[in-house]
Amino acid sequence: MWGAVVCGDRLSLLLRGALVVTRLRMCSSRVYRALKRSPRQQETASVAALRSIRGPAMSLSGKVAVVTGAAQGLGKAFARVLLKNGTKVALLDVDEDAGAATEAALRDEFGSDATLFLRCDVCSDEEMKNAFQKTLQQFGRLDVVCNNAGIINETNWQKMVDVNLNGVVRGTYLALQHMKKENGGQGGVIINVASMAGLGTIPAVPIYTATKHGVVGFSKALAAASSAAGYGVRINVLCPAFVQTAILSSMQMEETTGQFHSLINMVEKLMNVHGILEVDEVAEALLQLLQDETKNGAVLMMNTKGATYTNLPAAGDSRPAATHSSVVI
Ligand SMILES: NC(=O)C1=CN([C@@H]2O[C@H](COP(=O)(O)OP(=O)(O)OC[C@H]3O[C@@H](n4cnc5c(N)ncnc54)[C@H](O)[C@@H]3O)[C@@H](O)[C@H]2O)C=CC1
Numbered sequence: 001m002w003g004a005v006v007c008g009d010r011l012s013l014l015l016r017g018a019l020v021v022t023r024l025r026m027c028s029s030r031v032y033r034a035l036k037r038s039p040r041q042q043e044t045a046s047v048a049a050l051r052s053i054r055g056p057a058m059s060l061s062g063k064v065a066v067v068t069g070a071a072q073g074l075g076k077a078f079a080r081v082l083l084k085n086g087t088k089v090a091l092l093d094v095d096e097d098a099g100a101a102t103e104a105a106l107r108d109e110f111g112s113d114a115t116l117f118l119r120c121d122v123c124s125d126e127e128m129k130n131a132f133q134k135t136l137q138q139f140g141r142l143d144v145v146c147n148n149a150g151i152i153n154e155t156n157w158q159k160m161v162d163v164n165l166n167g168v169v170r171g172t173y174l175a176l177q178h179m180k181k182e183n184g185g186q187g188g189v190i191i192n193v194a195s196m197a198g199l200g201t202i203p204a205v206p207i208y209t210a211t212k213h214g215v216v217g218f219s220k221a222l223a224a225a226s227s228a229a230g231y232g233v234r235i236n237v238l239c240p241a242f243v244q245t246a247i248l249s250s251m252q253m254e255e256t257t258g259q260f261h262s263l264i265n266m267v268e269k270l271m272n273v274h275g276i277l278e279v280d281e282v283a284e285a286l287l288q289l290l291q292d293e294t295k296n297g298a299v300l301m302m303n304t305k306g307a308t309y310t311n312l313p314a315a316g317d318s319r320p321a322a323t324h325s326s327v328v329i
């Protein structure tokens, strides 16, 4: 009996020790400090830069949108900005508890008929198909699709490819199927969420980097196809640098970076360069990409210093890529 108590005490001491070490590691990390920091003032450099490059705006009032990964983080902020602009929004996510909580909060703010949570895994063809169908049944039309769901997991990298790249392809093809004029649709806009890691590299997360490059390439190619075929659907890509969401906290877990965990200091250096955006700043960029009717195949990248469209060679442009390199403003 006594022996068992001693073992229990040792165990609890060990556990407490492990907890303290973990906390110390987190506290010493710049990532953690960045996450604890208070929100920056409004009218940040990125928002001001967005205003300066805004084109003719499409109205979002009375429109209907699907947002994947909408239970929290960027997806929730995207849903909110769409609702604020008079769009009805279907919130798709695998996380039922967070999804239901977000639906309740958004219904309180925007009315019970403005939004609908649908449990949906972007890795499942069937669930995605059903979610689009239910959105059309509930709201009667579809105008905007934001393929945002994404994870970082270099250990289970096959799953990450399925969510980050295949999930975007599924959402984009379903969106086209329902919105393209060829099928009797009214046209629309697709925004695919990549990352600045889809333009450059993050050595600690090579497969994540690859999925985001994939999203950029796929979206640009399909935008050109949509334009050539006269689908009436614009397809644009959003490439934020670091944003204050749960995905940043997940970087501390060894599973996230897998065999490259020791390179986490390189990510922290990138954070020093690019800063950490608030979700509402990125939501402003989403609005811009959606509403600017001149944009198809556009790639908007942003960090805390500003936002700019990348200027890579268009199809048929024979000038070398270096001529088109982009600058973060
Ligand atoms: N936070 C950041 O620093 C940046 C994030 N991004 C991208 O933004 C997107 C959103 O990420 P955050 O909001 O930051 O992360 P988050 O972790 O806060 O939110 C991601 C959401 O996606 C959902 N999700 C995950 N797997 C899913 C699946 N299989 N099917 C449906 N939903 C699923 C999660 O439940 C969660 O609600 C991701 O694609 C991410 O790669 C891009 C650049 C920077």
Ligand SMILES: CCCCCC(=O)CC\C=C/C=C/C=C/[C@@H](O)[C@@H](O)CCCC(=O)O
Residues within 6 Å of the ligand: 152, 194, 195, 196, 197, 199, 200, 201, 202, 204, 205, 240, 241, 242, 243, 247, 248, 251, 267, 270, 274, 310, 326, 327, 328
């Ligand atoms: C491991 C954590 C990932 C967090 C989620 C993200 O997607 C964050 C990505 C943030 C920043 C990535 C920056 C990469 C930068 C460089 O490779 C840079 O050289 C890119 C330059 C792009 C250009 O100018 O065209």
